[in-house]
Amino acid sequence: MPVEIKPYPLEFTVAFTAYFILCIVLGIWAERRTTSLKEFFVMGGTAGSVAMGLSYMATQYSMSTFMGVPGYVYAIGWAGLAISCVNAGLGLMVPGLLVGRKVLSLGRKLGFLTMTDYLAHRYHSNLLRGIIALLTLIYIVPYMGAQCIGAGVIVNTFTGAPYWVGVLFMAGLVTVYSALGGVRGVVWTDILQAIMMMFTAVVLCAAAVSYAGGFEKINAWLLQNRPGALSMPGEPWKTMTYPYYASQVLLWTFFTIGQPQLFTRFLFLKNQRALARAMIWGGIGFFISSFFVYIAGLSAAPVFKLSTAELDWVNPLIASYALPPIVGSVMMSGLMAAGMSTIDSTLIVTTGAVSRDIYQQILRPNASDSSVLALSRVAAVVIGAVAFIFALMRPALIFTIILFVFGGMGVLVPAIVLGLYWKRATREGALASVIIGEIVLIFLTSPPAELKPAVASILMGGHPLLLSSLIALIVMVVVSYATKPTPREILSQYFPE
Amino acid sequence: MSSTEYPPKPWLVVPKEGWKRAWYLILFIYYVIPLWPDVPFFVWQKYIPGPYGIPIFVWTYAIYQIVGLILLAIFISYAKKRGMFSEGVDE
Incomplete structure (x- = not known):
């Protein structure tokens, strides 16, 4: 089976344009309700359980979940599914119970709008505020750039348009709806994107299994050609060992507490009960998205022979070969949604680092909320432009950048x-x-x-x-x-x- | 303010209430099971085909996650009844 993706520019452009228009409409709609700084950064503290749970999942799961990890599962076998095992139960429960409940109450009492607000107040230090704002910019802007890299490559592959067109599309769209609607725009589009991600995961899984002839044929092929892929710790990379599994559990549950784009979600919530229910909604989202999309990765093994450098392409290949062009295009929108739902939240966080943490709290303590709100919108556009330039430079592989960023904030x-x-x-x-x-x-x-x-x-x-x-x-x-x-x-x- | 007013508490995040401790222990044990080297939970070391040709441990992945979600839902429901998620309680 060839590994070249079959391009279908017309269907791809139609599906993407429809999806992007929907996001812009949500951004404009949210903009009408975003009249204060508190609205812009924490949605006025009015988010319910569904919005919180799905938005949290959509933000934590990025393009790497839909492209990088399925490729990893393709490479090591069924053992790779272990990565998905803990997030359903623990992905939101650990941060929610450990810090979410307290942060929600403190945020309301003390008026926190960002993670840095909390740390600077608790440790009564503007120096700490400055350092963390700087770290946020250093680590998170490349994170946004990494998501745009995926978009550039996908658009290039499916339409033949230059790489920068996809990057510009992704960075531009997210910047517009985030700058307009602030966090409300981000959360509303996150819900749409979370639904897209779950739908994409299930359809890609069904398509991959069906295209490969069913589970029995897939496993028979694996038994004959790659028997190690049917057991732990996987083959040819024997990576799913107990220490590795334990380290993944800690990374994707406990250490997400340090990610500002996830931490600030606890400030959006309307009350404690919404947090409780959000853990279930988030868990359902985590389970459906990761479990099915990872199965899709390995199911493609009998039909697509990929080198290590091509592993990220397993899901686009499934969309390209196993589905009609228009459905495949919608699936690719789902992959892009995974990246967009991460970038928009990180854009708001980095905007907060500039306008709230550095400008309002350090440089101009007397600045009015309305001037900071205006600055926030300008900062969002500038940061979006920097992420665009970063993605054009492509300094490293997507997953390498994401792991680096994750550690820095952790x-x-x-x-x-x-x-x-x-x-x-x-x-x-x-x-x-x-x-x-x-x-x-x-x-x-x-x-x-x-x-x-x-x-x-x-x-x-x-x-x-x-x-x-x-x-x-x-x-x-x-x-x-x-x-x-x-x-x-x-x-x-x-x-x- | 002397340091004796702030004694070291390595158990800082362990709740005082018995019911909460019991629930945290249940959830902890549940999620530690796969890490127990002598109890290879979803880690059966050889391929055992299950229903629809899907390996048994893939079924176990799915069931494990769903049971984890159900456990979480029961915990949250119980915790809500005990007032854990009421405003101003245990914050």
């Missing part, structure tokens, strides 16, 4: 969690934890060539974030004990007597 988790649970956590402890954690993470991610074997043996196959966070946690505890406790007037707001 280092904040000790400061976030201890701030909520440990009275003794101090400003100096948080600052030291964040700074040293980031330095250690960068060192472990890109060690000097002569130290690479030593670092690899220390990490034992785990993500560098795990060790970096452990060190950040130890630093935070030691420095907190060595420094003056947080003033009572601040603590009393977090730990009422």
Whole structure:
């Protein structure tokens, strides 16, 4: 079977245009209700359970879920499905119970609009605010760029249009509806995108299994040609070991707490009961999206022979060969939706870093909300343009960029969690934890060539974030004990007597 | 303010209420099962075909996730009755 995708520019353009118009309409509709800063950044604190659950899932799952991981499952076999196992139950439950309930209450009481608002207030430090705003820009803008790379490649492949057209389409569309409608526009489009993602996952799975002749034929082929793909830890990359599985559980549940685009979702909620129900909605979304789309990846193995460099293309190939052109085009819109629902949230977060955290809270404390709202819209356009340029440069593979970003923000988790649970956590402890954690993470991610074997043996196959966070946690505890406790007037707001 | 007012609490995130502790333990054990090396839950080391030719452990993946969701729903329902998700309670 050839691996070239069959282009169908007309159907693809029609499906994409319809989908994009729908997103713009939602953005314009949301814009009419976005008249204040609180509306722009946290939807006025009015989000219900369905909006929260589906939006959280759509934001956490990105293009990597629909392109990168199915390719990984194609490569290692059924063992790869283990990655999806925990998110249904734990994806939103762990962050929701650990920080969501507290952050929701504190956000209402103290008027938080961003994750940095919380950290800067809890540790009464504008320096920490500045550092985290800067980290948000450094890490999250490339994350947005990474999603646009996928869009550029897809549009190029399916229509023959230059790569930059897809990047511009994706970055431009998201920037327009996010700048217009703020978080309300983002959440409404997220719901649409989450539904698209679930629908796409199920249809791609059915199409792949059917195209390959059914499960029995797929497994018979695997048994004959790649028997290792039918058991753990997978073949030819024997990666799904217990330590790797454990590290994935931690990464995609506990360490999502440090991702500002997910953390701020707890500030959108209207009440605690909505959070409770959102855990179920999010879980259903996580399950349907990942489980079926990962099965699709391996089901294509008997019919498409892909090299390692072509693994990301397994789902576009299924859409191209196993479905009628118009249905395949809708499926590709679903893949793009996975990227868009991530970019829009990160765009709002980075906008907040500029207009709220740096401008209003550090440079111009007296700036009015209306001027900050106007600046937010301008900042959204500028940041969207920077992400567009980043995607044009294509400095690395999508998944490499995403893992780097995930680690960079994950280092904040000790400061976030201890701030909520440990009275003794101090400003100096948080600052030291964040700074040293980031330095250690960068060192472990890109060690000097002569130290690479030593670092690899220390990490034992785990993500560098795990060790970096452990060190950040130890630093935070030691420095907190060595420094003056947080003033009572601040603590009393977090730990009422 | 002396440090004795803030004793170290390594169990910081462990709830005080017994019912909540019990539920967290149930959920913890449920999600730790696949990590237990001697109990290869969805990790049967060889291919065993199940209904519709789908390997048994793929069925187990699906059932595991659905049961996890049901457990979560029961926990949330119970926790709501105990006031865990009421405004101003246990925040």
